[in-house]
Amino acid sequence: MRFGEALDDVFKYGHTMRRECWNNTLHVGYRLPDGRSEITTGYFYVKCDDVTAPYIPDALDMTAHDWVVDE
Numbered sequence: 001m002r003f004g005e006a007l008d009d010v011f012k013y014g015h016t017m018r019r020e021c022w023n024n025t026l027h028v029g030y031r032l033p034d035g036r037s038e039i040t041t042g043y044f045y046v047k048c049d050d051v052t053a054p055y056i057p058d059a060l061d062m063t064a065h066d067w068v069v070d071e
Contacts, residue, residue, distance in 0.1 A: 006067035
């Protein structure tokens with residue numbers, strides 16, 4: 001699946017997504033800020049096991065066709 005197609009599910013249903021070539025425990029999601037955050041707009045994050053960090057997709061990820069959605 002293309003990046004934009006996977007992103008549609010992430011935005012609509014709150015799912016996470018990952019590339020098939022990645023480890024199964026690595027997932028990308030999208031969050032809106034909450035009252036505790038200084039961030040004032042939505043942002044992508046990557047989560048692997050118990051670690052969560054900001055995620056900025058690069059050109060390789062955005063043009064890949066191997067995205068899968070985790071429900």
